[in-house]
Amino acid sequence: MSGVLRADLHVHSYHSGYARHLRILRARDCYSEPEAVYAAARARGMDVVTITDHDSIDGCLEFLNRHPDAEDFFISEEVECSFPGTTLKAHIGAYAIDERIHREIQPLRCDVHDVVAYLRSRDVFYALNHPFFFFTGQIPFAEYVAMLVGLFPAFEVRNGTMLPEHNLLAQAIVSACGAQGGPPFVTIGGSDAHTLAGVATTFTEVTGRDEQEEREESHGSPRDRFVCGLRAGRARADGRHGSTLREAREIYGVVARYWASLVGGGRPGLSLPRRALGLAFSAVTLPFEFSPLLVAALDKRAEAARVRAYRREWDAAAATPTGAVAIANPAAESEST
Numbered sequence: 266m267s268g269v270l271r272a273d274l275h276v277h278s279y280h281s282g283y284a285r286h287l288r289i290l291r292a293r294d295c296y297s298e299p300e301a302v303y304a305a306a307r308a309r310g311m312d313v314v315t316i317t318d319h320d321s322i323d324g325c326l327e328f329l330n331r332h333p334d335a336e337d338f339f340i341s342e343e344v345e346c347s348f349p350g351t352t353l354k355a356h357i358g359a360y361a362i363d364e365r366i367h368r369e370i371q372p373l374r375c376d377v378h379d380v381v382a383y384l385r386s387r388d389v390f391y392a393l394n395h396p397f398f399f400f401t402g403q404i405p406f407a408e409y410v411a412m413l414v415g416l417f418p419a420f421e422v423r424n425g426t427m428l429p430e431h432n433l434l435a436q437a438i439v440s441a442c443g444a445q446g447g448p449p450f451v452t453i454g455g456s457d458a459h460t461l462a463g464v465a466t467t468f469t470e471v472t473g474r475d476e477q478e479e480r481e482e483s484h485g486s487p488r489d490r491f492v493c494g495l496r497a498g499r500a501r502a503d504g505r506h507g508s509t510l511r512e513a514r515e516i517y518g519v520v521a522r523y524w525a526s527l528v529g530g531g532r533p534g535l536s537l538p539r540r541a542l543g544l545a546f547s548a549v550t551l552p553f554e555f556s557p558l559l560v561a562a563l564d565k566r567a568e569a570a571r572v573r574a575y576r577r578e579w580d581a582a583a584a585t586p587t588g589a590v591a592i593a594n595p596a597a598e599s600e601s602t
Contacts, residue, residue, distance in 0.1 A: 268473055269470050269471060269472050269473060270312040270313055270470070270471045270473075270487060270490060270491045270494065271310060271311050271312050271313070271465075271468050271469065271470050271471075272306075272311055272312065272313040272314060272315060272468060272469055272471075272491055273306055273311055273314070273315075273455050273456050273458070273464060273465045273467065273468045273469075274315065274317065274341070274358060274360065274392075274421075274453050274454065274455040274468070274469045275317050275343070275358060275394060275421060275424065275425075275454075275455020275456060275457045275458075275467075276302055276306070276315075276316055276317060276455060276456055276457070276458050276464055276465075277294065277295040277297065277302075277316070277317065277318055277319070277324075277343075277457075277458065277459050278295060278297050278298065278299045278302050278316050278318055278324035279293065279295060279296055279297060279298055279299070279324065280299070280316075280318045280321045280323040280324035280327070281293070281294045281295045281318040281319045281321065281324075281459070282294050282318070282319050282320070282321065284519075292519075293519070294319065294459060294519070295318075295459040295460070295519065296460075296519065297458075297459070297460060297461050297464075299316060299324040299325070299327045299328040300328060300331065301461055302314070302316055302324070302461065302464055303328060303338065305461045305464040305465060306464050306465045307337075309464065309465035309466070310465065311465050311468060312337065312487050312491070313337050313338070313339070313487050313488055313491040314337060314338050315338065315339050315340070315341040315360065315361075316328070316341065317341045317342055317343040317358055317455070318342055318343065319342075319343050319345060320342065320343070320344060320345055320371065320374070321342060321367075322340050322341075322342050322362070322364065322367045325338075325339075325340040325341065325342075326340070326364070336486035336487060336488055337486070337487045337488055338488065339360070339361045339488045339492065340361065340362055340363060340364075340367075341358065341359060341360045341361065341362060342358075342359055342362065342367060343356050343357070343358055343359075343394065344356070344357045344358075344359055344370055344374060344380060345374060346373070346374040346375070346376065346377045346380045347374070347375055347376065347377060348377050348403075348404075348412075349375070349376050349377075349378075351403045351404060352403055353399055353400060353403040353404065353409075354399045355377050355393060355399065356393070356394040356395065356398070356399075357377075357380060357381075357384075357391050357392070357393060357394065357417075358391060358392045358393075358394050358421065358453075358455070359384060359389055359390075359391045360389070360390045360391065360392075360492065360495065361389070361390060361488075361492045362389055366387055366389060369383065370383060370384075377416065378416070381416050381417070390418075390419065390451075390492065390495050390496050391417070391418070391419065392417060392418075392419035392420055392421055392451065392453050393413060393416075393417040393419070393420050393421065394421045394424065394455070394457075395421060395424045395426075395427050395431070395435075395457070396413060396420060396421070396435050396438075397427075397431055397434065397435070397568075397571065397572055397575060398427065398431075400571075400575075401571065406575055406578045406579070407578075407582060410438060410442075410579075414438075414439075414442045414450075417450070418448075418450060418451060419450060419451035419452070419453060419495075420435055420439045420450055420451075420452060420453070421435070421452075421453050421454065421455060421502070422435045422436040422439055422452045422453070422454065422502050423436075423452075423453075423454035423455075423467055423502035423503070423504065423506065424454070424455060424456075424457050424467065424506075424507065425454075425455065425456035425457050425458065425463055425466055425467030425504065425505055425506070425507055425511070426456075426457040426458075426463075426507040426511060426512055426515065427457075427506065427507045427568070428506065428507055428508070428565060428568055428569055428572065429506040429507075430569060430572045430573065430576065431507075431568060431572045432502075432506055432507075434572055434575060434576050434579065436452065436502075437579065437583075438579060439452060441583055448498070449498060451495065451498045451500055452500060452501060452502050453469040453495070453500055453502055454467050454468055454469050454501075454502025454503060454504055455467055455468065455469065456468070456504070456505075457507075458515070459515050459518070459519055460514070460515055460518030460519060461518075462514060462515075462518060463511070463514075463515060465504075466504055466505045467502070467503070467504035467505050467506075468502075468503060468504050469495075469500050469501070469502055469503075470500065470501050470502075470503050471490075471491050471494030471495060471499055471500050472494065472499045472500075472501075473494075473499075507565075508565070509558070509561045509562050509565045510558075510561075512561035512564060512565060513558040513560075513561035513562075516560065516561060
């Protein structure tokens with residue numbers, strides 16, 4: 266076998282839009298420049314680079330406009346879509362896409378089934394990111410898992426901001442359900458970094474082919490070989506899990522970059538009235554803006570409690586003779602009873 270290729274398949278840039286809270290302040294979700302994301306990923310050992318901004322490929326296009334011949338970069342995005350009839354959302358990583366695919370996805374985002382059907386029709390490699398981030402019991406757990414394994418060929422089983430319990434539960438479910446017949450699920454990893462400090466600390470590793478296959482593909486670019494390996498399922502997740510300190514560091518980093526933008530640091534993005542509003546708000550709330558560690562601790566405590574409950578439910582189902590089969594393929598289970 267030949268060597269491996271690595272890429273962080275979940276990373277954000279300046280083009281990921283605005284933070285959901287306090288939208289009036291126009292604070293961005295991330296302030297990392299696309300070129301800086303690329304440089305950080307390569308410096309940390311990534312052979313291939315992509316950017317997965319929220320419902321945007323502008324960061325990828327900005328990089329490619331400056332480096333049109335880059336053979337180690339491809340366009341991706343993180344698509345937010347909804348499960349109709351519920352408040353449940355999903356974040357789908359769509360990889361190696363183009364401008365037309367991005368454009369045609371956007372009107373479909375109100376229904377996850379429509380997004381998945383479209384991605385399949387265009388033969389796009391896609392994966393579900395952080396499976397239990399948005400799930401808070403909107404539908405029964407077994408129904409949710411059964412829906413996921415029917416919709417997605419690949420899952421992010423190591424997210425650099427999610428707790429180890431979260432990632433390990435995703436891995437356990439994917440492994441068990443993938444063993445119930447049919448092709449195994451592809452597993453990937455990504456940092457979910459919103460600051461440069463986290464880029465490429467969690468990643469996906471694609472293994473090489475045997476010597477004959479490698480010779481046949483030796484003319485391919487690193488990008489093409491990596492994407493080919495993803496499609497073939499020769500991928501595994503590696504790197505760090507998330508933690509309270511990791512989330513706090515990300516929040517502190519974004520807040521610091523927001524403050525810098527208020528005094529003219531970074532690319533221009535705020536009008537003078539917006540900057541004045543932001544400065545006034547920051548001055549009034551200054552004592553509270555040093556509390557990200559508390560925010561992160563409360564958030565991770567809630568995440569841990571939810572995931573522990575899901576793990577107990579999964580373990581109880583998997584302990585039965587047909588539990589995993591029933592969740593992975595409920596139609597087949599009903600026919601056998």
